[in-house]
Amino acid sequence: MSDAFCSDCKRATDVVFDHSAGNAVCSECGLVLGSHSIDETSELLTFANESVNNHHVRVGGPSNPLLIIDTMTEKLGLVPTIKDRAIEIYKLVANQKYSKARNQDALLAACLYIACRQEDKPHTVKEISSIAIGATKKEIGRAKQYIMKQLALENGGQSVEMGTTHIGDFMGRFCSNLGMNHQAVKAANESVQNSEEFDIRRSPISIAATVIYIITQLSDDKKSLKDISVATGVAEGTIRNSYKDLYPRVSKIIPTWYAKEEDLKNLCIP
Secondary structure, eight states: OOEEEETTTTEEEEEEEETTTTEEEETTTOOEEEEOOOOSOOEEEEOOOGGGTTOEEEESOOSOHHHHHHHHHHHHTOOHHHHHHHHHHHHHHHTSGGGGGSOHHHHHHHHHHHHHHHTTOOOOHHHHHHTOTTOOHHHHHHHHHHHHHHHHHHTTTOOOOOOOOOTHHHHHHHHHHHTOOHHHHHHHHHHHHHHTTSOOOSOHHHHHHHHHHHHHHTSSSOOOHHHHHHHHOOOHHHHHHHHHHHGGGHHHHSOTTTOOHHHHTTSOOO
């Protein structure tokens, strides 16, 4: 693997040779850096690179982009309206000059991410990347920013709304991933609603993960930080920091029918 200067990364990065498209591609952001000979076949390679965690990565664009979107929506159990919206977004940006110079897998995954937000069924970038072949979180994030700029241009220069993300949007999936019982799920949902009364400067996903952690610590079915992190995709360190912010307010956040004041005293002091 050789290296070359990437204008997007603003530094020299490792180059992957995309034989199916005949291009040299930046291994970090997916930008095409040069053209080479073309091989009509497609292959999977394994990169010993932390950014892709040694996963198989498709070299070359997907042969049927619409089928890829369909497969991703099925894996996440999304409704047809989200799939249709993702396809609409892809068709709007696919023929743009600079779209062809980007990682097409990341572009497709970003289209799905934006469609989920616009249809008020948001998923995290980590959730999308977990079912996207050939695209890392970083690549999907960059593709999302690029698509939003293109959509704004299509909209006469006006920014395009992606839908507001609320904490409750993630609670059902996260609680289900952890196998929480009905009472705990009800308490978690009520707690996140109560938390919105306070100026807690953390992302909705971080607050959701932290509330779930607190609720499980107050139950007989306690979950570790690692369990919560795996189920929600939020780093353990982030949950710890959010816990420090929520802890002083737990008496006003956690419903009294779920935990009494004496119970709250058993929580770990951050």
